[in-house]
Amino acid sequence: MPTSTPDALRDVSVIIVGAGFSGLGLGIQLRRRGETSFVILERADDVGGSWRDNTYPGVACDVPSPLYSYSFRTNPDWSRMFSPGQEIWDYLRAAAREEGLGPHLRFGAEMLEARWNENDHRWTVRTPQGEFYGDVLVAATGHLTDIKLPEVPGLETFTGELFHSARWNHDFPLAGKRIGVVGTGASAIQIVPQLAEIADQLVVFQRSAPYIQPRRDRVFSEAEKNLFRRDQRTVEEMREMLFWYNDSRFAARRLIDDYLAEASWQALSHLDKQVSDPELRAKLTPDYTIGCKRILLSDDYYPAIQRPNVHLEAAALERVEGSTAFSAAGEAFELDVLVVATGFETYDLPSSYRIFGRGGNALADHWSNGMQAYKSIATAGFPNLFLLNGPGTSLGHNSVIYMIEAQIDHLLAALDWRSAHDGRVLEVSSEIENAFAKRLDEGAAETVIIRGGCSSWYLDPRNGRATLSWPDFAHRFRDECAPFDPAAYDHGEQSAARA
């Protein structure tokens, strides 16, 4: 048994696990409603989630910054249209501090295991700081958190410096070094222009060429920022306009011909404009339907690739021996540094192996055929457990914060209903969960993610299901989450909460 130090929040109404946008957003809303009986357990030593962990050079968001903030806490001070990662992290830290979350946060408090107790209908969460007890457990543990390393023979024997893009080694001086970047996804195309400036030589290992559209980033002028500070309506109007513009981009994913052609034209004409060498252009031209993998935004990736010190190796990294990296095309490169930008483990929530519901069943076992949840938030056999930003919430065309907020509203309505009904246990049935998952599968089957036929991190490699993505326009998710229907949660053994 872990030794527990005294903690006023060891026994609470709501245990939130994770202090990223999801966990903090829920914490802020609870505080604003005057709730005090909640704790936020975070395994790291600061808030911020993705934006604390991803500090690589060039890190920035890919949706316009007015959309990439809470609707209930907009930020007039974003420096530009696409905020740098550090600004987003600062925004989250300030939000946590100014909204009074400090006393509720526990750092170094990794949820090692969470168990539903059938006797008292409560959750017990074991952490290195001892056990916490709660009526309701909220897993806000993110899905781009646990890094994925490529399965490349000899990688671990690399004699140079090796790190993942989400675990950047800022202590290692990169200037003048021979650097390899593995991957050409969203992180890699932000990193490459930065490293190209300082590397002696830079090799980019590309397994598959991405579609890249113009980013159209720009600095917000002081006059604009003053206007945003003075007039909240301007911010609201801008958010509204940007939201609908972004949401319309989903039409391409639905394989609506005109939108697909437009999206493809935007990317390929961007490539034509920026790369004149036909041989290089051919290497950079994707060989799959646009939208099948994530569409990227950049104005400086193609120029960086054309610098004399940069080599695009249009083949995957195949093996490593000592300081030599071999590509699948048989080329060998002597390197001092390997930056692995190969993304995250996405087909399961990292926390699912640690959450045990009715009968001691692990969430990971419940999800052996792919993760799923009713309204992407509740799952059968796991009473009073709510998921934020879990299955069926990833977008690719709009801001995930919108999805998170829709779920938070649903969850708050559930908590209100619970309070008004003697703390009844909320649990969905398998039928309700499966029916919702079936609808999402059917929706996904109409999208390019499934029909495009390419491999991507949106797909569960075990069964080809697109379990991570919301297969529709983002605004429809809010419609989906808005009504809290207590009947849907009226499953299993019901009981009054402890006195």
Ligand SMILES: Cc1cc2nc3c(=O)[nH]c(=O)nc-3n(C[C@H](O)[C@H](O)[C@H](O)COP(=O)(O)OP(=O)(O)OC[C@H]3O[C@@H](n4cnc5c(N)ncnc54)[C@H](O)[C@@H]3O)c2cc1C
């Ligand atoms: C480089 C990068 C760029 C991105 N750009 C965009 C973008 O432009 N637009 C967009 O919409 N989305 C983007 N995303 C997705 C981004 O993850 C989400 O927008 C959002 O930040 C998710 O917030 P979250 O709180 O749900 O998860 P996270 O930010 O992942 O936070 C989860 C938290 O839970 C903690 N945690 C996990 N397991 C445990 C445990 N067992 N015990 C205790 N704590 C735990 C983690 O340490 C972390 O702090 C990007 C992601 C990355 C990595």
